[in-house]
Amino acid sequence: MEKDLIRKDVLKKRDELSVYKIEVKSREIFEELVTRPEYIEASNILTYASVRNEVKTDEIILDALALGKRVFCPKVTDKKNGIMKFVRIYEPENLVPGDYGLMEPEIRDDSEIFDPDFYADESNVRRIDGENAGKTMVIVPGVAFDEKGNRIGYKGGFYDRFLSKVSYADTVALCYKIQIVDEIIPSEYDIPVKSIIHEK
Secondary structure, eight states: OOHHHHHHHHHHHHHTOOHHHHHHHHHHHHHHHTTSHHHHHEEEEEEOOOOTTSOOOHHHHHHHHHTTOEEEEEEEEETTTTEEEEEEESSGGGEEEOGGGOEEEOOOTTOOBOOHHHHTSTTOBOTTTSOBOOEEEEEEOOSEEOTTSOEEOSSSOHHHHHHTTOTTSEEEEEOOGGGBOSOOOOOTTOOOOSEEEOOO
16 A cells, blocks of 8 residues: 555544543553663653644653653754754743644754764763763654554654664654554655554
């Protein structure tokens, strides 16, 4: 099945989920994520702010902040070329409505932007607070996934472009079982995620 057809089919199924099911499934996925060594050991959590019927990330953001992790959320900086930057947030209120109806951080003069090159070396000492760069986890959105980690996104290639710069990071997709399909044929530019978490 072509990617556009898979995208349309899976989005239809996801849109039909009730608020209750989204809450229950999201909670189960959250509880699994926070027990993973990749999450526990990560100093940096790069995550989108969920919208519509996506697996909810609100609780993940709050948990990571409470644990003292550095939390970065994406900000679209160049729609035409599919470029986004991850900006550090210190509380959920740092997110405001942005492009595509997404909640995004604002970029200010004093904003801390995630530098893929700097964080490639976990032993790098950051100038801001003197801490080591540490391990990085990227929580990747998507419409559909297969068991090999191949994904179909929302078009635009934003995440594939970014993931190509952070091959050292643990990448995880959060989704519902209805978003898992038999096979996705990746293009040469598609970058699979390293793990997938869905409800049992």
